[in-house]
Amino acid sequence: MIDLANENTTPFLDRFKFLAIASNNLDEFYSVRVPSLQSQMELTDDGVETKSGMEYSKILKKVHKRNEKNFKIQYGYFQQLSKELAENKMGTFAKYRDLNEHQQEKADQLFDQRILPFLSFTTYDTRYSLDYLKNKRMALGVLIKKDNKKKIRIVPIPTNINRLIKLNFDGIDHYLLVEDLIRNNLTNLFDDGKIEEIITFRIIRDLDASLDVEKDDNNKDTIRNLRHYLADREKGRITMFEVEETDDLNLDFLKSFLKKFKVNKRTVYPIDGPLDLTFLFSLVKPLAKQYPKLVYPPLHAVQWNQSESMLKYLDQHDLLLQYPYDSFDQFLTFLRAAIDDPKTVAIKQTIYRVANHSKVIELLKEAAQKGIKVTVMIELRARFDEANNLKVTGELEDAGCNIVFGKKYMKVHSKTCLVLTEDGLNPKGYVQIGTGNYNESTATGFVDLSLFSSRDDYVKDLASFFNYLEQPVAEPPKYKVLTASPHRIEDMVIQNIQTVKEYYLRTGKGHVFLKVNSLTDVDVIAAIYDAATVGVPFRLVVRGACCLKLGICGPKEKIVVSSIVGEFLEHSRIYAFYDDDTSLWISSADLMTRNMDNRVELAAPILSPKLKKLMQHIIDVYEQDDVDGFFMNKKGKYFKYASPKGKSAQQTFIKEIDEPHEKPEKPRQSSKDVKIPQKVFLTVILIIAIIIILVALKLL
Structure with a gap:
């Protein structure tokens, strides 16, 4: 997702949007996936995770190291895009300290009128806790000194104020972040001591608490339990602590702050830039109206x-x-x-x-x-x-x-x-x-x-x-045509892979296509390995987590894995098995253990011959994609072809809205070409004619 912010094929303003999406995805990762690893590490006394064969503590260290690298890439792209925004005179990101005196006065007036009334703070001098700060909340940590006594104040950044403040000076839009304006106006909030140090920080909490909401005796009990759960979830432990690396950041104060508030050092990420890039959504939306050619064109579905x-x-x-x-x-x-x-x-x-x-x-x-x-x-x-x-x-x-x-x-x-x-x-x-x-x-x-x-x-x-x-x-x-989890979708997929394998051994033909969001189920992966060992070709499109490895099935292995990332989020699940009787399925289930064993999922075969042709066309387009696709190598790394030979799946489907690959089997109508039905048109003409006749008779 981050790399799309640096793709030439991505419209300029949408590159900012992909940075925002990446930030939002990372928040969820640290709210759900990282806490799950932490819990397993504690429950198993740092046992071994079955899919990777690594201790949980080592996985968490790798996650931390990888995320530090991702932040550097993400904020490097942000700085470059910000520079291009200014060079094209579309606006500039400004810091309070870089504004001249007149500009600062205008910003200060805005602070007094629109921001100061919503600010509050909490003072700490003995007991220290951040429990009242909810997930994703940003705040200022301020060290105050008075009469040789020091205390810390926490000032939460209000969530009901647009974080991006637009100020126009000399015909140029300057974008100032609200936390920067607040930290330069703190004397307006409290004046009972000298401000010694300030840090801007943001917390992500563990939201992976188990939800014990099952079928109670009545719905009221279930709803009451859920409300208690939602209240308690906001108090989860801190899993990521972001701190902005400002020019005046005092590392000694930061170290003391983390110690007093019992923030685990392994959760801390210093960020060279503004925290939480999701504010870029609010930048792109108005600019897209002003510069429509710098975003993806609207889709006329x-x-x-x-x-x-x-x-x-x-x-x-x-x-x-x-x-x-x-x-x-x-x-x-x-x-x-x-x-x-x-x-x-x-x-x-x-x-x-x-x-x-x-x-x-x-x-x-x-x-x-x-x-x-x-x-x-x-x-x-x-x-x-x-x-x-x-x-x-x-x-x-x-x-x-x-x-x-x-x-x-x-x-x-x-x-x-x-x-x-x-x-x-x-x-x-x-x-x-x-x-x-x-x-x-x-x-x-x-x-x-x-x-x-x-x-x-x-x-x-x-x-x-x-x-x-x-x-x-x-x-x-027992179903006649459908298949449902728990268990049966997994059994169906494995059995079909085995059937294709047997067919391949007899004829040298057959292959498997799977498109899912995640592929982590051990038994399904084992079935793929077993079939790939004898040469069965597999084409896998896995947008997210993929625990399958390449290069371990011997010389006959023919497995291609890609992740398609583009304008739209690939969410459909397709299972296709090619033997003497091609079997095409759609499903709500990803090939993950939780979906196979612990969820009620549904999979449906495509039975109509015409729909099978349409489904096959969709699969063909995905199999040919090497434009939006990032491909896995034998080291588990993903790469993108510099000179693609195929085509973009998403752009192909967009083009087919107006140029369908074959005569569709349903009444179609593009939203950009809505025609008035003939009966309605004739009725309108008749009404107009009657009105004209009546007016003419009145004039006579």
Whole structure:
């Protein structure tokens, strides 16, 4: 992600955005992944991590060393981009000390009016604690001296103020960071001593506390437990302590500060630049409107042609969408059609993450109020979305929806919706099975697949799936075409790899394509190694963590691993197995042990011959990508081709919005080329003609 800030193919302003995304991702890494390693180190008395064969303490040391290197790269790019911003007269990052007297006076006036009223501080002289500072909070640590006595004050940076302050001097925009302005105006906040030293710091906390929210006797108990959990989570230990390396940073004071507040030295990162580069989002947004050619062009996603009923279409055809190239609005069209269809008796849906002010939730509420039986399986343990899911739970319950919480000891991570026109032993209706969340905000930036169908096998399997979710204690059902975790998706993938291996040994043909966010499951990796040893080709697209190693399967090994990183976040999961009977699947599950064993996931085979052709085209495009792809070498390092021979997968899919590779099998309509239906057009013409005739008669 950081490297995209230095790619010539990345638009200039979007390079700033990638630096911000990298910062946000790092925060989550230190809130979840690093604490998990720390906990395992303590629980096992620094035992050995099974996948790497290394002690946990050594892994943490490597993580710290690697992150120090990443910070140097990230802030090197930031300095270069800042220089280019100023050279192009688009604005300049300013420091308070570099402003002239008149400019400082203007900045000080802004401080007095807009910032000072929101400031507070806490004084320490005996007991020292940072417990009240929440995760991601930035603050100033100030050493005060009066009458030979010293005390420390902590001044939190307000979160309700835009961190980036824009001041215009002589026609040039100067961007001043709020923490810099505050530290140069502290005498306005307190004047009862001399300010000796100041440090600017930021903390990341352990948010990996286990959430013991299972199916209680009633929903009220579950919700109460979750609220307690959210309050306690903000008090987790500090896992990363960032401190800005200002010119006047006193290392002796910093050392004393860390000791007094019991901050582990191994969590400390001195940063040569402003902390928390996520403020760059607020820089890019207004500049993108001013300089639209310096960001990625807007995507005109394919919409559903409203002149045809989606449900009637699904009565005859299966449908496969790929967000964001296909608009997520088409799922909303699906829900709307189901609500308006008098034959609909029930709607059942899983919810993991949804947008704030979600249109999906509004439609489900409308369905319930209309008398349709609505059941929503809400996963309260969706990390960092717990509070929003609590709010959604209340809204849906008030609307009359039946709310079901997750299975005991397992998160429900599947993404599926079932519309029933007939319930009972022989259910009829429509299904949607996807790889991504029902979040219209992230669907514009996440690449995901979504399958729609009215096939009886899909409908019956999903009906069984939801019956299983709704029962407090139930054995997982046996499915006719679908496959679900725990365990069965892993078994399906391993069995298919074994089948391809046997086919390859007989014919010399066959291969496997897998596209996931992470590949860490030991048993799946072992199955890949076993097949690769005899020569089975594997093409793996793994965006994130990949524990598979290259070069250990002998001379016949043909495994290619890449991570595609581009304008959109690759989030779809695809399993493809090529033998005498090609098997193509989409799934909500990454190939990780937690997803295979400890989550309720869903995988669906593509059954329609036409959709198989479309799915194969998607796979072909990913297999050819060597533009956005970073490729793994035998040392586990990633490299990028200097002279790509293939093409960018994402740019290919964007181009195909207006130039589809083949005649599509569904009514298509690009959002930039919405045409008025003929009936509507003729009606409007008729109304205008009548008005003209009436006006003419009146004049006569």
